[in-house]
Amino acid sequence: MLAVRTIAAETLEYADVPQPELVPGSALVRIEHVTLCGTDLHIWEDDYTSELPLIQGHELAGTVIDVAPDVDRVAIGDRVAIDPLISCGECRACRAGRGNVCPQLTVFGCYSDGGLVEVLRVKAPKLHRIPTGVPTDLGAIAEPTAIALQAVARGRATAEDTAVVLGVGPIGLLATLALHDLGARVVAADTDADRLELAREFGADDTILVTADEVFPGAAGAAALHRLSGDDGPSLVIEATGVPASLENGLRVVAAGGRVVQVGISTRPTGFPLNLLAFKEVDLLGSRNSTGLIPDALQLIGRHPDRVRNLITHRFPAEQLDRAFHTMRDRSQRVGKILIDMPAGAAA
Structure with a gap:
């Protein structure tokens, strides 16, 4: 063979x-x-x-x-x-x-x-x-979908959440779809406008175009987050880029008592101020592979085959x-x- x-x-x-x-x-x-x-x-x-x-x-x-x-x-x-x-x-x-x-x-x-x-x-x-x-x-x-589902599960996502997905490559897009499927409100952020357009097809309620000209989330992004989460801020952030600065962005915007899930992988060191974790008592969670979620991934794909094919x-x-x-x-x-x-x- x-x-x-x-x-x-x-x-x-x-x-x-x-x-x-x-x-x-x-x-x-x-x-x-x-x-x-x-x-x-x-x-x-x-x-x-x-x-x-x-x-x-x-x-x-x-x-x-x-x-x-x-x-x-x-x-x-x-x-x-x-x-x-x-x-x-x-x-x-x-x-x-x-x-x-x-x-x-x-x-x-x-x-x-x-x-x-x-x-x-x-x-x-x-x-x-x-x-x-x-x-x-x-x-x-199904395998990358299961990775996205693992990140969503690690974040204890529910329909009550307003979630931010940082980076909408395939894992971020599939996490967006999974969060949308749960009924959560989702804001997708990326440096690529075309990816953000696709994120809307995957269920994002709003998007943030990340630029070098503004400190994240920028004026338009802050307005989008406020529309969906009010003064509290998003209760869940899924970081899917692996870029250290993106993790810091997530820690800054997440609500007090919120959760940040790191699914993007990188060997680069981080350097965020520790009070971003302590003052808001943020749950910072890693996510790797999946714990037997292939069957759930197949069911999600079955509910949204056209989106996944995109x-x-x-x-x-x-x-x-x-x-x-x-x-x-x-x-x-x-x-x-x-x-x-x-x-x-x-x-x-």
């Missing part, structure tokens, strides 16, 4: 490898669609903690083609999305039901071989049926994966989610 390996920086190898064999508790999935995220780009550039060579691909969907006799969770022919997280099951985090932050966590396509193959062997608990009416290709977006800006066959990665880092065009069709999925 075909496997696409990243063997060195910006270097792919198309290899013919043996198809995996069933083992107890597993199923074989013919991978049809893979979507790419920023982590994939960093791995391809060899600018990540992953070790090369590696078969990338952690946002996956396909069809079950064989099932071990002891598996009744899925059947041959089921369309499935795959949870790529594999935790140890024994550490303190795992015992507390938080395997998403397991110190020994591995992830298909990031730290172990992933889904840029024709057939992948997967343990049955990691397989989730795609609901009727949800196209298989949108099932590949995330996909480019589509390539696996044979053009190199072109897909070059497109991802092309700053001259708008790039949302890039969908890769594996050979079985190209005609689906």
